[in-house]
Amino acid sequence: MGRSQNLDDLEANHDDEELCTWRDWMVVLSWSLLGYLCIILTVLGYYNPSLLPFDPTSLFFNKDISPFFAFSRGSGHFPKPHGFKIVALVPFDYHERTAILDCYLQQNLVHNHGFLDQVIFIPQTEDAVSRQWLNSLVRQTPEYAISLSGRDMDWKFAQENVMYIRIDGDVVFLEDHTIPTIVKTKLDNPDAMMVSANVVNEGALSSLHSHPGVALPYLPELHHVEQPSRSKSQLSSDWRASSLPQWEGPASFRVQKGFQPPFQGHRWLLPAGASSDRDPIASSVYTETGPTLQDWTVSAQQHYSFLDHLESDTLSRYKFPMWVNPTEPVSSSFGCFWGKDAEALGEIFGHKSNEELSKSWTAADGSRPNVTIDGKGLVSHYSARLGADGLDATDLLERYRAYAQERVCRQTM
Numbered sequence: 469m470g471r472s473q474n475l476d477d478l479e480a481n482h483d484d485e486e487l488c489t490w491r492d493w494m495v496v497l498s499w500s501l502l503g504y505l506c507i508i509l510t511v512l513g514y515y516n517p518s519l520l521p522f523d524p525t526s527l528f529f530n531k532d533i534s535p536f537f538a539f540s541r542g543s544g545h546f547p548k549p550h551g552f553k554i555v556a557l558v559p560f561d562y563h564e565r566t567a568i569l570d571c572y573l574q575q576n577l578v579h580n581h582g583f584l585d586q587v588i589f590i591p592q593t594e595d596a597v598s599r600q601w602l603n604s605l606v607r608q609t610p611e612y613a614i615s616l617s618g619r620d621m622d623w624k625f626a627q628e629n630v631m632y633i634r635i636d637g638d639v640v641f642l643e644d645h646t647i648p649t650i651v652k653t654k655l656d657n658p659d660a661m662m663v664s665a666n667v668v669n670e671g672a673l674s675s676l677h678s679h680p681g682v683a684l685p686y687l688p689e690l691h692h693v694e695q696p697s698r699s700k701s702q703l704s705s706d707w708r709a710s711s712l713p714q715w716e717g718p719a720s721f722r723v724q725k726g727f728q729p730p731f732q733g734h735r736w737l738l739p740a741g742a743s744s745d746r747d748p749i750a751s752s753v754y755t756e757t758g759p760t761l762q763d764w765t766v767s768a769q770q771h772y773s774f775l776d777h778l779e780s781d782t783l784s785r786y787k788f789p790m791w792v793n794p795t796e797p798v799s800s801s802f803g804c805f806w807g808k809d810a811e812a813l814g815e816i817f818g819h820k821s822n823e824e825l826s827k828s829w830t831a832a833d834g835s836r837p838n839v840t841i842d843g844k845g846l847v848s849h850y851s852a853r854l855g856a857d858g859l860d861a862t863d864l865l866e867r868y869r870a871y872a873q874e875r876v877c878r879q880t881m
Contacts, residue, residue, distance in 0.1 A: 546648045548583050549655065553630050554647075556587040560637040563601040565850055568640045568869050570605065571877040576647050577611050580878075583647050589637070590615045628808040636801040638850045640868040641774075643783070646845030650804040653790065653842045660840040662798075662805040662813055665847045666786060669770035670799035672841065674761045677770060678749045682785045684773040685747045686736040687715045687723065688765070707870040709776040715739040723748040723765050724757045729861030736772040736862065762822065764858025767851060771864050774848055778871070788843030797825045798839045801849040 548554075556573065560566055566589075576582035589602055591614065606612040631654070633647060646665050654663040669677045677683065693713050715737035722745060745751045748765035751758030759765050777783050800817040816837050817825065830836050850859060850868070859865075 546652050548578070548648075549651070553585040554583050554633065554651065555630055556584050556633045556635050558587060558589045558635050558637050559592050560589045560602060561592045561598070562638065563598040564865060565640060566602075566637040568865070568872050569635070569637060571872045572639070572642050573635075574609070574878055575644075575876055577609075579611070583651060584611070584633070586611050586613065588613050588615050592637075624810060624814060628806065630807045631804065632807060632810065633804050634800065634802065636849055639802060639847055640850045640865070641778075641846070641848035641871070642802070643846045646802070646847060649845035650802075650842050653840065653844075654804045654806075657790075657840055660792075660838055661809045662803045662837075662839045664798045664800075664804075664839060664841045665802040665845050666788075666841065666843045667799040667801050667847045667849050668774050668786065669761075669767060670801060670849060670851075672791070672794035672796035672798055676788075677786060678753070678761065678766075682773065682777075683747075683749050683770060684738065684776055685750070686769045686772040686776075687717065687721070687739055687747055688727075688730055688736055688768070689715070689734045690717045690721070690730050692731065692734075707775060707867040707874070708779050709738075709772065710779060712737050722746055722755075722757075723751055723759065724755075725759045725763070727759065727765050729858070732861050733863050734861060736768055738776075768859060768862055768864065771848065771850075771859070771862075775867055775871070783846055786843075786846055790843060791841040793836050793838060794841060795830070795836070797822070797829045798837075798841055799849070802847045803839075 556576075558566070558569070558573070573584065573587050574580060576584045577587075578585055587609075589606065589612065591599060591602065593599070602614065606614055631651065633650070642665070650663045650665050654660065657663065664671075667673065693716075712735060717739075727748075739746070745754045745758070748759050748763065748769050749761070752761055752763075752766060774786075777785060800813075803813075805813055816828075820828070848868070850865065
């Protein structure tokens, strides 16, 4: 005969309750840990899927329409649209810079599975060496041509059913998907006269690209630092920020307005620690003695920051979906438009200075040009106006050239 349970035995019942409570807590804890793990994997997979053996976000999100991935890694492919030609218009000044751009243009030609049916160079210089270089380049590539007309022809082509992409000859980097991205955005937004790419540190984006975490606290090398463990050829072919030494200098050093290059070919380096107003951008924002955001020192800091993010695969920090009708002027260094809108765009941009463009950007009635910035495709433009006494005193061009030769060029420049 079985023994009945003593319901009055409070101690026994209490033991059962403790056992049940312990098991419940273990279940809750296990599910909590699993939940946190799923969240971590999802966030990691969304922002940097290359770190995982598979992309867990593909189970939950349609990344084909994710605005921050455009047509780059993990987001699908946008094929070249049919029914019209896509022609690049390239104002040309300096062959040293356009030699870098040539690698990217070649990569984007139709016969290399790109979008460009033709590239038309528009000479802006009478320099014999540069013109001779351009003539030689065009003879080697059937899709290349030279405009026989004047300086403003980048805004005077009038073939209505042709889509033009204005690419300044001083562009030294563009992401693989930049051209497909702005072409699709232009087709999806027919009312926009022009769709500009995400040009680093230019026009309306200067402030956005100056935020902490995007702009890194690079400072100019004050004295030449020898690196005996590496040959000169190795140094000249290395674009990586991780190979740079640490910045050394006095604790009181600040980049102020009117700062002159310390020596030709100098680099910009990261210090061990930076106070709030040491670098050009911080000095510009937090002090009255700092440079403007258009100064060559700010541009140098931006370029070195960009190359740093390029190496560390953190270009996503520059990205955003779209900015329609910005309050400040948009860069004309890289933009997509139909031929029918070229004349109107020429009246807006033309050869105006930054100051002239800023004054005329907003009309008396408050209206602004119908221009959109697509934040998904990055472009780096080596500004011509910051010449010999500025960016040309750094080693930036060699760094961009080294990157292009290693990752982009189909033949040696």
